[in-house]
Amino acid sequence: GPELVPHAELWGAPVPDGPGSANLDWASLGFDYVPTNGHVRYVWKDGQWDSGRSLRDPYIPVHILGNVFHYGQALFEGFKVFHTRNGTVCAFADNMNHERMGHGCRRFRIPEVPWSLWKKAVDDVIRANVAFVPPYGSGGALYVRPFIFGSGPRLGLGPSPEYTFVVFVNPVGSYYKTGQLEALDALVNTEYDRAAPLGCGDCKAAGNYAADLESMHMAKSRGFPISLYLDAREQRYVEEFNTSNFVAITKDGKYITPQAPRSVLPSNTNRVLRQLAADLGITVEQRPIDFEAEVDSFAEVGAVGTAVVVTPIRSFTRGDRKWTFGEPKVLKQLLDAVRGIQDGEAEDRHSLMRRL
Numbered sequence: 001g002p003e004l005v006p007h008a009e010l011w012g013a014p015v016p017d018g019p020g021s022a023n024l025d026w027a028s029l030g031f032d033y034v035p036t037n038g039h040v041r042y043v044w045k046d047g048q049w050d051s052g053r054s055l056r057d058p059y060i061p062v063h064i065l066g067n068v069f070h071y072g073q074a075l076f077e078g079f080k081v082f083h084t085r086n087g088t089v090c091a092f093a094d095n096m097n098h099e100r101m102g103h104g105c106r107r108f109r110i111p112e113v114p115w116s117l118w119k120k121a122v123d124d125v126i127r128a129n130v131a132f133v134p135p136y137g138s139g140g141a142l143y144v145r146p147f148i149f150g151s152g153p154r155l156g157l158g159p160s161p162e163y164t165f166v167v168f169v170n171p172v173g174s175y176y177k178t179g180q181l182e183a184l185d186a187l188v189n190t191e192y193d194r195a196a197p198l199g200c201g202d203c204k205a206a207g208n209y210a211a212d213l214e215s216m217h218m219a220k221s222r223g224f225p226i227s228l229y230l231d232a233r234e235q236r237y238v239e240e241f242n243t244s245n246f247v248a249i250t251k252d253g254k255y256i257t258p259q260a261p262r263s264v265l266p267s268n269t270n271r272v273l274r275q276l277a278a279d280l281g282i283t284v285e286q287r288p289i290d291f292e293a294e295v296d297s298f299a300e301v302g303a304v305g306t307a308v309v310v311t312p313i314r315s316f317t318r319g320d321r322k323w324t325f326g327e328p329k330v331l332k333q334l335l336d337a338v339r340g341i342q343d344g345e346a347e348d349r350h351s352l353m354r355r356l
């Protein structure tokens with residue numbers, strides 16, 4: 001049956017093995033499920049959070065009337081943990097993920113997870129799974145996935161009487177099978193919208209990703225591993241890719257990315273890259289980007305996010321038209337800058353790394 005034991009009993013003892021000690025082929029990791037030592041789980045009921053559990057069993061018994069199944073009250077997050085050159089294990093900017101989940105909780109009437117609980121959950125699950133942190137130099141990371149959902153029984157539409165917050169980890173390599181820095185051909189999506197103008201595109205809501213599946217399938221069936229959404233009102237302004245934000249480096253050397261605060265997911269990677277670009281003296285513009293009017297001015301295009309990091313886009317296809325972009329030079333520089341911080345090779349001037 002399910003192993004429901006207190007943290008101390010399961011993970012209280014010192015973890016014997018360090019980063020990279022799990023028996024995995026680190027160099028060949030993709031973005032796929034890898035069983036680990038377990039996850040942490042907290043339950044909110046009667047206005048308060050319980051003291052949490054550490055569990056090995058990756059299954060959760062949830063009431064059949066759980067709000068998540070019927071009305072989709074669910075949010076998730078994702079950040080990475082790195083083994084650095086100095087031997088430390090650090091979480092990359094998970095304060096930003098906590099902030100974003102809080103925003104989603106307010107939008108979806110879900111109780112917020114206090115930072116102290118988030119931090120304890122994250123620290124505990126990583127401590128128990130240190131062996132699964134890919135070793136320095138392997139190019140991988142431990143992906144951390146916090147998520148929260150309405151788990152209590154409720155028949156009519158309304159907030160759930162109970163919520164469950166889980167944090168699990170999964171060692172990962174590159175998201176797209178082609179590998180990091182292999183450019184992708186993208187389709188401009190004209191048959192589906194991702195987010196309504198005043199909808200919930202700015203939240204990491206589970207349903208936003210479910211709604212992408214058919215559109216992603218359509219693009220893949222036409223030979224495109226990735227597709228770009230335009231704004232739902234006019235199908236004119238760039239919004240984002242299936243799982244990641246849009247960035248272009250213009251021919252005059254600017255870093256441009258859409259400004260659409262109610263419909264584009266506020267990517268932490270994009271936020272960090274804007275800062276690193278500014279540090280390199282690159283002009284950063286966050287503003288509406290008119291696809292047809294501006295596509296010819298793009299020198300480099302990238303998909304940016306926690307999972308994809310910085311993945312270059314080689315071309316856009318829209319109907320029978322195709323635009324091709326240059327080699328990622330500035331984007332490569334930015335990727336190196338962010339990877340340098342994550343690997344502990346570059347100075348962490350913005351205090352992005354939280355040592356565990």
Ligand code: COI
Nearest residue numbers: 077078243305306307308
């Ligand atoms: C991430 O980039 O971390 C995400 O959450 C996207 C997900 C589809 C893997």
